[in-house]
Amino acid sequence: MKGLTRIIFGLISCFMAMNPGFAQQTSAIKAEPIADNVFMITGGIANAGFIIGDKEVLAIDAGMTADDAAKMLDTIKKTTEKPLTKLVLTHSDGDHINGIGGFPKGLEIYASEGARKEMAEAFEAPQLQGLKAYLPTQTFSEKMEIDLGSERIRLLHFGPAHTSGDTVLFLPEPKIAFIGDLVFLGRDPLIHRQKGGTSLGLIQSLQAILELDADRYVAGHNAILSRSDVEKALKNIQDKVSKVQSLVQDGKSLDETKKAFGIEESPAKAGGFSFPSLVEVIYLELAGKK
Numbered sequence: 576m577k578g579l580t581r582i583i584f585g586l587i588s589c590f591m592a593m594n595p596g597f598a599q600q601t602s603a604i605k606a607e608p609i610a611d612n613v614f615m616i617t618g619g620i621a622n623a624g625f626i627i628g629d630k631e632v633l634a635i636d637a638g639m640t641a642d643d644a645a646k647m648l649d650t651i652k653k654t655t656e657k658p659l660t661k662l663v664l665t666h667s668d669g670d671h672i673n674g675i676g677g678f679p680k681g682l683e684i685y686a687s688e689g690a691r692k693e694m695a696e697a698f699e700a701p702q703l704q705g706l707k708a709y710l711p712t713q714t715f716s717e718k719m720e721i722d723l724g725s726e727r728i729r730l731l732h733f734g735p736a737h738t739s740g741d742t743v744l745f746l747p748e749p750k751i752a753f754i755g756d757l758v759f760l761g762r763d764p765l766i767h768r769q770k771g772g773t774s775l776g777l778i779q780s781l782q783a784i785l786e787l788d789a790d791r792y793v794a795g796h797n798a799i800l801s802r803s804d805v806e807k808a809l810k811n812i813q814d815k816v817s818k819v820q821s822l823v824q825d826g827k828s829l830d831e832t833k834k835a836f837g838i839e840e841s842p843a844k845a846g847g848f849s850f851p852s853l854v855e856v857i858y859l860e861l862a863g864k865k
């Protein structure tokens with residue numbers, strides 16, 4: 576059942592990602608250079624990327640389907656003759672990892688311990704069992720460095736946020752951070768409580784991201800972000816958390832809290848697949864509800 580929940584979850588992520596205004600539709604997958612050897616891959620359900628090192632290539636995230644992954648590999652091959660040897664996964668959501676079966680076997684696959692655990696659970700589902708061969712081979716709890724020669728890469732996990740195992744990939748030299756789904760510009764962030772994500776953790780992670788010496792941020796579902804975009808995302812969630820906190824302290828119910836924000840009904844009950852509002856997620860977390 577747990578595996579099934581994960582699959583549904585992946586599909587919901589996909590559905591949400593395809594909603595107009597949430598992200599770009601799937602179109603031609605292409606690589607956009609954002610530094611000398613650093614590329615952002617756009618056109619899939621979720622953005623991905625790759626970094627060309629002295630002798631090898633490291634990819635970031637795997638796309639939603641094996642077909643996306645094949646297009647991504649094609650794009651990399653058109654850009655460089657160096658072999659792809661490493662893959663970093665920012666987190667365990669289906670639109671970032673389910674394409675992994677389209678990658679060659681034998682890669683070094685990096686993820687946080689939390690993301691690996693979530694993937695191992697998800698891959699128990701009958702439809703995803705074939706992906707078990709692609710479970711991360713290198714995991715870390717807080718930080719790890721990858722040496723690609725001239726490019727030094729830092730992997731950082733700042734605690735549960737969007738999921739239990741989000742990874743930020745930071746490149747100190749070009750001052751770029753790949754931040755997975757820790758920021759969604761123009762809408763509330765998603766926090767997957769089922770995966771151990773928390774709003775207080777998301778605040779901590781965004782504060783930690785802003786402490787990095789980065790000035791451009793690649794998120795899963797937006798064009799490249801600036802520092803002020805990340806600051807805006809942090810302020811949005813801080814404001815909502817503090818307002819919900821005072822309502823919880825006043826003994827307000829979930830319905831009363833939602834009304835205070837003008838939220839009429841839970842999107843979860845509005846038919847179709849959707850996630851609860853951020854306010855609901857924060858309320859349940861602060862009120863200590865399951």
Ligand SMILES: [Zn+2]
Nearest residue numbers: 666668737756
């Ligand atoms: Zn995600």
